[in-house]
Amino acid sequence: MIPFVPNPLALLIAELSLMVPVLLAIDPYTPLVFFVMGLVNAVAVGKLRVIQFLKILVPLSTVSLSLFFMNLLFPAQGVNGLARGWAVFLRSFSLISLSTAYITMVSPYDVIRALMQNWRLPYRIGYALFAGWNTIPLIRRDIELIQKAQDIRSGGQKSKKIPLSRLPVTLLSGIILHGERLSLSMAARGLDRCKKRSFVVLVPWKRSDTVYDILIILTAALWWILLIHFHVFTFELG
Amino acid sequence: MTLLRLKDLSFRFRGTKKAILSNINLEVRSGDRILLYGDSGSGKSTLLGVMAALAPEYVGGELSGVRELFYTRMGVVLQNPEAQIITPTVEEEIAFPLENQGMDPDLIRRKVGFQLKNFQLEALKTRLPLSLSGGECQRISLASALVQEPEILFLDEPTSYLDEDRARQFFADLEKLPATTAVVLVEHRFELAAPFCTQWFRLVHGAVEVQATAPSPFLSGGPGFQNQVGGGFWGTTTPTAGAEEPILRVRGLSHRYPEGERAILDGVGFTLRRGEILAIQGSSGSGKTTLLKKLLGLLKSERDTIYIHGDDITLSKPQRYYRYMAYLSQNPEHLFVSDTVRGELESAGPEGLALARRFRLDHLLDRNPWKLSEGEKRRLSLCIALALDRDLILMDEPTYGLDQESRRELADLLLPLLEAQRALLIVSHDTPFLRTLPCRILRLTQGRLVDLPPPLEAPRRVDPVEARP
Numbered sequence: 001m002i003p004f005v006p007n008p009l010a011l012l013i014a015e016l017s018l019m020v021p022v023l024l025a026i027d028p029y030t031p032l033v034f035f036v037m038g039l040v041n042a043v044a045v046g047k048l049r050v051i052q053f054l055k056i057l058v059p060l061s062t063v064s065l066s067l068f069f070m071n072l073l074f075p076a077q078g079v080n081g082l083a084r085g086w087a088v089f090l091r092s093f094s095l096i097s098l099s100t101a102y103i104t105m106v107s108p109y110d111v112i113r114a115l116m117q118n119w120r121l122p123y124r125i126g127y128a129l130f131a132g133w134n135t136i137p138l139i140r141r142d143i144e145l146i147q148k149a150q151d152i153r154s155g156g157q158k159s160k161k162i163p164l165s166r167l168p169v170t171l172l173s174g175i176i177l178h179g180e181r182l183s184l185s186m187a188a189r190g191l192d193r194c195k196k197r198s199f200v201v202l203v204p205w206k207r208s209d210t211v212y213d214i215l216i217i218l219t220a221a222l223w224w225i226l227l228i229h230f231h232v233f234t235f236e237l238g
Numbered sequence: 239m240t241l242l243r244l245k246d247l248s249f250r251f252r253g254t255k256k257a258i259l260s261n262i263n264l265e266v267r268s269g270d271r272i273l274l275y276g277d278s279g280s281g282k283s284t285l286l287g288v289m290a291a292l293a294p295e296y297v298g299g300e301l302s303g304v305r306e307l308f309y310t311r312m313g314v315v316l317q318n319p320e321a322q323i324i325t326p327t328v329e330e331e332i333a334f335p336l337e338n339q340g341m342d343p344d345l346i347r348r349k350v351g352f353q354l355k356n357f358q359l360e361a362l363k364t365r366l367p368l369s370l371s372g373g374e375c376q377r378i379s380l381a382s383a384l385v386q387e388p389e390i391l392f393l394d395e396p397t398s399y400l401d402e403d404r405a406r407q408f409f410a411d412l413e414k415l416p417a418t419t420a421v422v423l424v425e426h427r428f429e430l431a432a433p434f435c436t437q438w439f440r441l442v443h444g445a446v447e448v449q450a451t452a453p454s455p456f457l458s459g460g461p462g463f464q465n466q467v468g469g470g471f472w473g474t475t476t477p478t479a480g481a482e483e484p485i486l487r488v489r490g491l492s493h494r495y496p497e498g499e500r501a502i503l504d505g506v507g508f509t510l511r512r513g514e515i516l517a518i519q520g521s522s523g524s525g526k527t528t529l530l531k532k533l534l535g536l537l538k539s540e541r542d543t544i545y546i547h548g549d550d551i552t553l554s555k556p557q558r559y560y561r562y563m564a565y566l567s568q569n570p571e572h573l574f575v576s577d578t579v580r581g582e583l584e585s586a587g588p589e590g591l592a593l594a595r596r597f598r599l600d601h602l603l604d605r606n607p608w609k610l611s612e613g614e615k616r617r618l619s620l621c622i623a624l625a626l627d628r629d630l631i632l633m634d635e636p637t638y639g640l641d642q643e644s645r646r647e648l649a650d651l652l653l654p655l656l657e658a659q660r661a662l663l664i665v666s667h668d669t670p671f672l673r674t675l676p677c678r679i680l681r682l683t684q685g686r687l688v689d690l691p692p693p694l695e696a697p698r699r700v701d702p703v704e705a706r707p
Contacts, residue, residue, distance in 0.1 A: 131324050134323060134368050149566075155557070166575050181316065185321065188292055194340065196340050198337050200333045
């Protein structure tokens, strides 16, 4: 039996359908339910890489902790700070976990390919996104070199003559130049002229993706209805 | 068969009054191998862009005269390998133009497979192109151009960013082209391009001059720096080798990346004194950049390996040794901190403005440094380095992106630095350029520094291979 590998967009829909109830809830149970569902989905379907997931999740969780302590130490008038802080913590932690799980389950290149192939993202934008993603390590390298060149120029002193805005200006100018060259390279190879292009690396939307999304949405809806029915779900936007 | 014809063609960029190309008459036929050369800013790349229907179509500008394009399939390879890579795999990068034509994916895979085999890139098929060397990226770009089975190939300084060996490999790859494919090449490495081309056109102030013979290679041409070596050059400087503590002393310097099988630097050592130039040469991935990063403090070094003015810099704070050092990165813009050339020179040091005339920058003082030509930017960065009044000047690939004339000019401009008793460490892949300098050239090979062997022979011609799957 061929293992089910979902289309990145199917996975996105699934994750979003789990995130919506969490986004609207302020009780402590709804986030927990959907967090567990998301985790099961990520491990069973998305083949979650746990170490990478934790590496991103742990530092981001400090945001949730900050929200907890903010509500605990500075509660609004007439509000139980501990209960409120716990609920806010669980909501933000669940949202961060679900989005982190998605990031670690898919390749950004596959998401862009799928957007072009399945959701008709204009090719020009899709390949600009490819090029942009490729440029990130080059930007990191350039930042290091610019900082070093300017540190050495100032003799290692924090000179007043070199304004703080100089690094972004230098960096941005380089990025614009790089972008112009990439754009010309795409044009030279006929990207601007193509109306319907083919792909050697396909990210197809299969019937199983539709079934998978329907199942996830139905399960999420069922749990949401149950939580509402038993007055566990408490609505609050934002 | 005529592939393109230009009649009395002129071209000007938007917002400029002066035409960069004027009254060009040119015809390219099947099988032509044309070298376009000329000074920086003479319009070579613009002419190439006009012929490849990229200018004014994608860069703007105003075209007058007649441009007749008869070809239906063309390939383009540009200068900077990094700025041509779009997709995340080698296979997709080569397939990119065919995908844009909407070709059947199975047919694309067959054609791409042929090019992968032709360029011996099969093992790299699924690799991220940007994780490969510049030479490999440029071969991928060439394969991507050839996969379209072009009638005409436009190459804009394709070897500018490649080391000697990879540039030779690139020209060896070009030799595999079918005899009917026309090539229009802008290239400043005449020593490599001249044997490949059969027609030579020189651009002078936007006009084409047909040349009867190939241009002279860098090593033997021009009234440049090289001619001064035997005469005035050493006479005007007094290297103090052996007389005092070296400005830079490196000994037993090693480095191994966690993912590397072997040490990229393995006990490297050298000394550099006042009035000396030391050039470190080596192919991509040989460790040149690692060595430079060690000297700049971007990578940690072990104790007792790098000394500047007798101080072990691995034990010092950067503030202590940066005041002896100037660093010119591959990209001269990295050094710029002001909005005018005047501001750059004034902030560099009290002598900055006085040096402007010597570096022919005095008429550009109120210009934005970002808007200078590549050659002018390089002159400005050298002028800043001299005005900073530092003993040790580190230069990283100073000839990247420079044309023949600018490289000669750069060689000339190093003279004032040596006259001022500076010590220069140049990291470069540009062997012909380095050979014009009065310097010791060391080559980094397998982590060790060895003296550079004598010049290599010209590229060997190989039998053309039919480039159709």
